Amino acid sequence: MATVEELKAKIVQLEMKLEAAQQKGPKRHKIDVMSSEVVDSNPYSRLMALKRMGIVDNYENIRNFTVAVVGVGGVGSVTAEMLTRCGIGRLLLFDYDKVELANMNRLFFQPHQAGLSKVAAAAETLRDINPDVDIKTYNYNITTVDNFQNFMDTISTESLIGGQVDLLLSCVDNFEARYAINTACNELNQCWIESGVSENAVSGHIQLVIPGETACFACAPPLVVASNIDEKTLKKDGVCAASLPTTMGVIAGLLVQNTLKYLLKFGQTSNYLGYSALTDFFPTMRLKPNPVCNDNYCKIRQKEFEARPKVIELVKEEEDEKPLHEDNDWGISLVDESANEPEAKTQMVDGISLEYSLSNDNDVPKSSKTAQDDVNLEDLIAQMKSI
Amino acid sequence: MVDESTRKTLSNIPLLQTKAGPRDKDLWIQRLKEEYQSLIKYVQNNKEADNDWFRLESNKEGTRWFGKCWFIHNLLKYEFDIEFDIPVTYPHTAPEIALPELDGKTAKMYRGGKICLSDHFKPLWARNVPRFGLSHAMALGLGPWLAVEVPDLINRGAITYREKQVENAS
Ligand SMILES: [Zn+2]
Numbered sequence: 001m002a003t004v005e006e007l008k009a010k011i012v013q014l015e016m017k018l019e020a021a022q023q024k025g026p027k028r029h030k031i032d033v034m035s036s037e038v039v040d041s042n043p044y045s046r047l048m049a050l051k052r053m054g055i056v057d058n059y060e061n062i063r064n065f066t067v068a069v070v071g072v073g074g075v076g077s078v079t080a081e082m083l084t085r086c087g088i089g090r091l092l093l094f095d096y097d098k099v100e101l102a103n104m105n106r107l108f109f110q111p112h113q114a115g116l117s118k119v120a121a122a123a124e125t126l127r128d129i130n131p132d133v134d135i136k137t138y139n140y141n142i143t144t145v146d147n148f149q150n151f152m153d154t155i156s157t158e159s160l161i162g163g164q165v166d167l168l169l170s171c172v173d174n175f176e177a178r179y180a181i182n183t184a185c186n187e188l189n190q191c192w193i194e195s196g197v198s199e200n201a202v203s204g205h206i207q208l209v210i211p212g213e214t215a216c217f218a219c220a221p222p223l224v225v226a227s228n229i230d231e232k233t234l235k236k237d238g239v240c241a242a243s244l245p246t247t248m249g250v251i252a253g254l255l256v257q258n259t260l261k262y263l264l265k266f267g268q269t270s271n272y273l274g275y276s277a278l279t280d281f282f283p284t285m286r287l288k289p290n291p292v293c294n295d296n297y298c299k300i301r302q303k304e305f306e307a308r309p310k311v312i313e314l315v316k317e318e319e320d321e322k323p324l325h326e327d328n329d330w331g332i333s334l335v336d337e338s339a340n341e342p343e344a345k346t347q348m349v350d351g352i353s354l355e356y357s358l359s360n361d362n363d364v365p366k367s368s369k370t371a372q373d374d375v376n377l378e379d380l381i382a383q384m385k386s387i
Numbered sequence: 388m389v390d391e392s393t394r395k396t397l398s399n400i401p402l403l404q405t406k407a408g409p410r411d412k413d414l415w416i417q418r419l420k421e422e423y424q425s426l427i428k429y430v431q432n433n434k435e436a437d438n439d440w441f442r443l444e445s446n447k448e449g450t451r452w453f454g455k456c457w458f459i460h461n462l463l464k465y466e467f468d469i470e471f472d473i474p475v476t477y478p479h480t481a482p483e484i485a486l487p488e489l490d491g492k493t494a495k496m497y498r499g500g501k502i503c504l505s506d507h508f509k510p511l512w513a514r515n516v517p518r519f520g521l522s523h524a525m526a527l528g529l530g531p532w533l534a535v536e537v538p539d540l541i542n543r544g545a546i547t548y549r550e551k552q553v554e555n556a557s
Contacts, residue, residue, distance in 0.1 A: 097498060143474040145409045145450045174497070175509065176483060179476040218479070221513060239494045240503035294479060294516075356510035370401045370421040377416060380423035385444060387430050 030131050034060040034087065043130070044087060056266045063132070065263050066159040068092040068168040070142065070181055072118040074243055075195055076171030077108035078252035083133075084126045086260065089160050090134040091126070093119045094151070096141040106245050134160070143180040152184050167259060168192035171252075173241075175222065182217035185209065186297035189304075191262075195255045197248055199241040202277040203227040204251040205352075206258060206270065207287075212301030214271050215287035218294045222355040223348065225274035225283065247277055274352050283351035396526050399432045401425045406517035408477045409450045418478075419449040422520045429522040440533075441469065441525060449473065452482070452521070456529060458537045463548045465537060469529070471501075478517045481508070481524050492545040495536055502532045 002010075028043065036048035050056040067088055069080050072095040080091055095118040099109045113121040119137035126135055136158065142151040156164050168190055170181045178194060185192045189211050197204040203225040209216050254273060261267045271286040289302050346354040403421040407414035426443060433439045443454035453470045467489065471482045483501045490500035497503060508528055512519055519527075540546045 100498075141472075143476065144472045145448070145475055148410070148475040174483075176474050176476060176480045179480045180474060183476055221510070240497060356513065358514055367398045368401050369404055370424040375420055375424065377420050377423070380420055380427065381444070381447075384423055384427055384430075384442075387427065387434070387442070 028128070028131060034063065047086060056264050058264060061264060062087050062260075063089045064160060065166045066090040066092065067259065067263075068094065068155055068158075068165045070094040070168065070170050071172035071177065072122050073097070073103070073171065073173060074106035074245070074248035075197060075252045075255065076169070077106075077118070077122055078249055079169055079171055079195075079255055080122055080126060081108055081129065082252065082256040083259070084130045084135075086256070087130065088133055090136065090158075092136050092138065092154065092158055092165065093122055094138045094140075094142060095119050096139055105243060107249055142184075143176050148180065148184070151180075152188060155184060155190060156188050164188065164190060166263060169255060169259065170194045171255070173197075178217050182209070183295065183297075186211050186216055186218075186295050186301060189301060193255060193258060193262075195251055197243065197251055198224065198227060200227060200229065201242040201244040201247050202229070203275060204247055204277075205272065205274045206251065206255050207272045208258065208262070208269055211298065212289065212303070212305035215289045216293060216295060216298045218298060219287070219290035220354060221358060223272070223274075223352055224355045225276050226281075226351045226353065227276055228278050244277075247275070250275055250277075272352070276351060281351055283349055285349045285352060287348075393527065393531075396432075396530075397523070400429045400522045400526060402515075402518040403478075403520040404517070406478065408475060408479075409448070409473050410475055415449070418517075419445075422449070422522075425520050425522045426525075429526065440530070443469065443521065443525075456486075456533065458533045460538055460541055465541070465546065465548065478520065479513075481512045481519075481528065482521065484524060484529050489536075489540070489546070493536055493540060495532070502529060502536075504528050505531065 031042075031044070034044045034048060035042055036045060036051065038045045038049075047062075048059055051059050065088055067083055067090075069076050069083075069091060072080060072093050076093075076095070080093060083091060097118050099113045099116050099118055099121050101111060101114050103109055104111060108125070109118070109121060117137075117139045119139050123135045123137050126133065138151070138154060140147040140150070142148060155168060159165050168181065168185060170178055170192060172178055172181070173196075178196075181192065181194075184190070191208070191210050194207040194209060194217060195205070205223065205225050207217075207223070208214060254270075254275065258269050258273070262269045270284055272284060274281075274283040276283070289298060291299070291302065293299055293302075346357055348354065401421075401424060403418065403425060405414055405418040405421055407418040409415050411418075430439070430442070433441075440458070441454060441456040443452050445452045450473045451470075452473070453468070456467055456469050458465045458467075467486045469484060469486060471484045473482055474480055481504075483497075485500040486496075486502065487500040490496060490498070495503045511527065512524075515523070537546075541548075
């Protein structure tokens with residue numbers, strides 16, 4: 001066994017190594033005010049040039065905004081990097097996963113970060129890229145009861161001015177987490193953009209959700225962008241999901257582009273924008289909320305929105321942005337389900353359909369219901385244990 | 388969508404009635420009672436059919452569940468630990484059932500050993516909110532997953548039979 005002296009010597013040696021490693025190359029220092037001066041030491045000159053060109057009126061306002069990125073994987077990490085390079089004021093990063101070597105087909109993370117929590121690894125890299133951005137990390141699963149309240153509290157109080165965040169970006173990879181984000185955002189009246197890449201890696205989407213004004217994630221079954229692959233030939237045996245850095249990069253780019261447009265108020269922010277990689281098709285549409293949405297807060301927000309005076313839009317809607325009819329029946333199934341084939345999808349617009357319909361539960365036999373009499377929970381737990 | 392034997396299994400599992408999740412305080416207690424009633428009946432059915440294949444229990448809040456499941460292959464009994472949390476969005480979204488010890492051994496899993504469900508599961512669950520509960524997630528989710536994946540894991544040598552598994556299981 002090593003003596004204390006030997007260990008102390010080893011520590012000194014390692015500290016010197018660490019210092020040497022950290023001194024690689026110049027370090028970027030904090031900058032107080034964004035300048036448009038074009039010098040090679042100004043990291044903001046090309047962004048501020050957007051003002052001079054008349055694209056954005058107020059680029060430096062980017063520093064006042066707080067954006068929450070939920071899910072720091074293939075899409076979320078690239079999203080966070082883009083926002084960091086753009087000079088966003090504060091970033092809140094949520095994820096409970098660790099960096100794995102299996103993630104290396106994606107952008108951003110590096111092999112030496114394997115084993116670190118994604119939020120810690122991301123924060124380190126991002127602070128190096130741009131120390132002006134205030135980065136906060138939250139290493140937990142937002143869908144559990146213990147963490148959900150903390151998630152809601154954070155979203156509603158951790159902006160730069162101690163209030164609600166300006167925008168939340170969903171970069172999670174599963175239905176449950178999206179649903180949890182939707183629940184929180186409807187309750188908090190929080191605007192957010194949902195993003196996703198399909199499990200076959202060749203399509204994706206972004207969707208802006210303004211509670212009460214546009215459809216929420218619970219208003220309809222999940223939307224899918226046509227990938228132009230014959231479902232019957234799609235082999236899912238033996239794998240859950242595929243992923244491509246290209247598709248994820250495209251979706252992250254569309255997500256941050258719309259974030260910038262939304263925050264800095266330039267151009268048009270898409271409500272729903274799809275991406276079909278095999279055909280390079282980008283369908284768009286606008287989705288109204290469902291008056292009979294499952295989420296009670298969605299219905300409350302809809303009432304609030306109806307009661308507000310409307311701003312008359314000067315921009316004429318384009319032909320292909322067909323607003324969906326209020327009485328759209330989300331649950332229409334085009335083909336009966338008796339055949340053992342993937343079900344027919346309800347088409348919303350060309351290239352976008354519902355993943356499944358909610359009507360027609362003939363495939364489940366009606367069975368008895370659990371009794372409602374005065375049973376005691378403790379007795380039931382004991383009974384379950386003793387079987 | 389649902390084959391005959393699953394249909395038969397389903398017809399004997401009591402459906403639930405209370406649409407409440409773990410954030411709903413008193414209503415959640417009601418839901419939890421229904422969950423236990425449904426699970427007890429399902430396990431009893433399984434025992435009667437000589438197909439006893441899992442046990443589950445929860446913390447007292449009913450938010451965290453754990454237990455064991457068994458799978459018999461070539462007369463040998465393989466046993467796995469089960470765990471999952473009830474998400475705040477339950478029962479609108481199904482729980483993500485995990486078998487942590489199989490994490491990394493099959494591509495039909497997400498991180499942390501969460502099983503990858505068939506494309507049919509999610510629509511079926513969505514159409515049956517709030518009537519489906521944990522027993523349905525077991526019958527439609529974990530049961531079929533084990534039936535497909537465990538023989539494959541054994542054949543590939545990814546898992547091997549251990550003597551003590553039988554002792555624990557009995
Ligand atoms: Zn809604």
